[in-house]
Amino acid sequence: MRTLAPRTSHTAPARLAAAAAVFGLALTASACSSSGSSAAGGGAGGSTTAGIGYFESATIGPEVLVKGNTDLASKVGASIKLTPIDSGVAGLASLRGGAFPFVSGVGNPPVTGAIANDTKLKVIFAEYYDAAQLIVGSKIKQNSDLAGKSVGDLQGSSEDYEIRGWLKTQGLDSKVKVVGFPSEQAVEAAYKSGRIDAGYVEVAQAQDLLKNAANHKVVTAQQIAALGFASLNVLAVTDTFAATHKSVVQNLVCQVLKSQVLAAGPQADKYIANGSKLVGATPATAIAATKGLPFVSAKDQLTFFGTSKDASNSKLAQSYVKTGEFLKEQGRVSSVPTAAQIGAHIDPTYVQKAVKDGCGS
Template sequence: MRKQYKKPLITTLIVLSLLTIFLISQTRDDQETRIHNNNEKPVVIAYQTGVDPSKVAQANQSYEKDSKQAIEWKKFDTGSDVVNALASGDVDIGNIGSSPFAAATSRGVPITAFLITAKLGSSEALVVHEGSEIKQPSDLIGKTIAVPFVSTTHYSLLSALKHWNIPENKVKIINLRPPEIIAAWNRGDIDAAYVWEPALSKIKTTGHVFVDSHQVGEWGAPTYDLWVVRKDFAEKNPEFLKSFVNTTLNQLNKYNQSPEHFVSDKNNLSKIANITGSKPEEIPLLLAGNIYLDRRGQVDTLSNEFAQNILDTAKFLKGQGKVDTVKDNYHDNVATQFLNN
């Protein structure tokens, strides 16, 4: 009789042990899920469709995993739309260019730049329509150029016109969002457009790049893609911002360590393409067109020339009638403490 009961008893003990292990594991997963999804309320982050390596971290949900914080990502077409959402409190953190940042801080919007996604280059460009007969800068006179107003591309376009000694009133500049630029381009309503991805790739199929933001930067008007945060959120959530910075820099470093290896991974390209709407085959060239700063480069740039660049941008925008006032300096709208290890 003892032998008859021995096997069922052992089987029962094994089943109970496995069930216990499963329940413990499930409990841990549930706890992590609660931390991940129910840590107060989700952080609302506004992003745009510019191509950069950190889009892989966004696709992988690395920001949520590293911070153990739920995040609600909201897509926007222009920096001015992001600024409006930040000003109203609808979003906590936003991805904008240095030109809308200069305009927003000049108007007193309570935001701070805490991370540079990229120093912009060929990922933003002025494209002229193949039927426009624009061969040299003077050919732009009398032509219609579309650009999202108070964006980095708007600032770059105006800076390029100034470099070419072409008065702004000699060119018809119209305010269109990237999706509207594509539609206007396809209808033949515009001769040229200064824009970013994915609209850039779409209009290049029937046009050619006349100048890009790398060249305009060489002429003395560099532009940046930034992460900015509402000041009240930054004061209450420093650890989340440090985690956000670390996650972003880890991804940028992976690209910088070996760009060839990064772009040879089709998963990286497809993830960036899914988020930005760009074509996977065009992403390697777009990534190569920008500069991605490491931690030390971030601190050095934000601590030194960046605030001066924002001041110069604000003065330029005021001269163009795009902002009413310019601050004495913009140091109080720049933060480096979240870059500390």
């Protein structure tokens, strides 16, 4: 386990393996008209179970922070059940098949692929950005020096979408060769051996490369997001569960938002340590890893979701449209979903209420 790597890094090879297949195949294989119903069934005394598919690692995501801290979990109004997933595509396929009604930490490509296949879900919260960084050597002193050079990344991933988008903003998309690799480690190894001139890698590999004083960082995923190519790891819920347990969905969004604020505040160590018990990580390891996770702030929630009930014109929808174009170029979807189609799969009202009043929390 890479102890300092965010969850996106920890699961990147699995995401690539899933991305190698056409997105629609995994999502349509287990179609179920009552998606999420099995995970939402009443338990003892008619209580509700909120099942969440999540990436298990030393980095403690918001769903684990909520589950691991009674003061947060008790306000959800349902019993939280965490089920590990190994890729966004697989997680969304399981959600569609009814394994659980929520999925956490899924990035742009799998979500956009799911929307293109009309998976009955709503994106309800933006959790964190990727923690990727573009690392180059001493010969590259300014962005234009990348012309004629090669950049390695994780093929077909959110990072692939991000770096290609950034190259467009710099007028370098036709001048730089992007080389896809099957893992973050493979990108790092190729860079160290001189097979590529730059590497767009997650924080664990970036930190390792930066140990060499000749290397330096050019741009991060968060900076790329500000330029219009945001790749967000989000929380999504099935339409069925949201229709029958709206208050639970709202409460979960509120507590997830609160957990992210706490994980960046003075009580962070306490909350992260409590969450670490659920994933078998030592508190010290979890604290170090989680504090490097770039959570999306409350302010930026509205930046992406907007303030209207119609999310079709939101920055999040725009980002998914761009991701759809990327997926079509990669041959992973047959057509790019429209802004209206994407907007129908985003429910911004939960975030809007959580940011406005915190649901009384």
